[in-house]
Amino acid sequence: MEVPILKQGPYLIATVQSALNDTDLLQLRDALVAKVGKFRSRAVIIDVTSLDVMDSFSSRTLRDIAHMIRLRGAETLIVGIQPEVAFSMVQLGLTLEGVATALDLEEGLAFLDRSPAEARREIRSRGR
């Protein structure tokens, strides 16, 4: 199931569904890396609220996406990691190192809107 990507002002919002397979994830990666240029977006929000499983591949691909988007000059925020998913990620040793996260879409947007420059600095400092 292809992940829908919505353009909202200077941001791109991708909403991931539960039955996400590897092909969908790689498609999402390619689409985001292209669209961030097409729409001159400043940030990408990937909403994983309905994702029930984050395994090594999805975690690695999300990290890759965040790094690629950064190379394109924009920022990435992963929002909506559920408590159970966070628990299993830690058990598996998946840390999403260097990737910014927020509680949910609302928090993520508020964080980016507050001060784009500040948000950018903060996201970059986490990536170090």
Place this chain on the structure above:
Amino acid sequence: MADEELVVIRSDADIVTARQKGRAVAVRLGFTSTDLTLIATAISELARNIVLYAGRGEIRLRIVQNGDKQGVQVDAADSGPGISNIERAMQDGYSTSGSLGLGLPGVRRLMDEMMNQSEVGKGTTVRARKWKR
């Protein structure tokens, strides 16, 4: 319900099917939502190993009983190249594909029990169980 669910693993789409079926089996036993996620994630990793290392194989899901305890048993089997050094494969950070190094030790942490057998040229079988608390 059927005593056993079999999912043939041939592509990445089957990984999703396997973890959804596994979750459905575990739901019937009344596992907590955290345990359901741990079980589904473990199945996802085991199915992924099949796709990555063997190309095809199968995942069998079964409800098992030990005294008063009930649990879910996941059997992942393939007839791929096998793992030449299973002890090393169980160490964190080790991966024969060089790309995803979390497979087996991670699965052991998600589940309660894990056993595996691998013979070079004959394939790999992994059995993992999680008991309902």
